[in-house]
Amino acid sequence: MILAKENAMIKQLNEKCSRSILVYSDAIMLVEFRFKKGGVGEAHKHADHEQVGYIAKGSFELTVGDEKRIVCAGDSYYAARNVLHGVVALEDDSVIIDTFTPKRDDFLL
Template structure:
């Protein structure tokens, strides 16, 4: 087991939070300006349409996602990514099961209880 430090997080030691409805979240690192999060989707799980004040870049690590951003829908697969500007409605459905890497600027305070 690797010891956590101020600068390094190890996947096997970093908790995975069950969000319910087929979604799980693992924090990959954050400070006040930036946050990276790994999001696990079960087959058919949905990230419901929402918006927030943060800029977001999402990278598809695995699976297929039907993304809607500001009313535009695209199918994204492993290796694809998208940019979501602040205050723009977005959501995704994962018909296959898969994993996203979400980055936010500034960090999502609601994810860490600040």
Template structure:
């Protein structure tokens, strides 16, 4: 299956970020997340039952995994275990991530 970037819809997450499901397999998916502006607020953490690998496409982020915070930049990657608490804030305008999830994030799929 081929997925053409320009044909894929963006989904608004909030006023500063959006996501695009880039590819869907039988049990894993790629999701691009784009942030319009840098943020200077506390990191909001979350957790989910999916394993996640994140690659920084553009810009820089402050990520938090559990109690550890780390600056990551374009070219860096991270891995999150299922139900591991994590979150980030973009440190540069126009920062982007590519996330891989398994199993599929049904909550990200458009009906």
């Protein structure tokens, strides 16, 4: 399956964050998150999903488990099942590309 960006499923989550589902199968999902400065990806954990993220643009304060650091374009992270993780955008137009396995059915609602 090949999907063009203009066909992405985009959802405005709040005034500072949006989510675009880029492509997925039952086993995996690729998602782009866009943030304005101060936008928050609330700390949360997944019982059924593993997550790998890539900072495509901008910078964030990232927390994964007990580790907190500033990450910027080119950095990446892994959040295992049941590990608390979240971000705060430090710049406008900051972008994270996340991969989830298996796909996030809740994102498709």
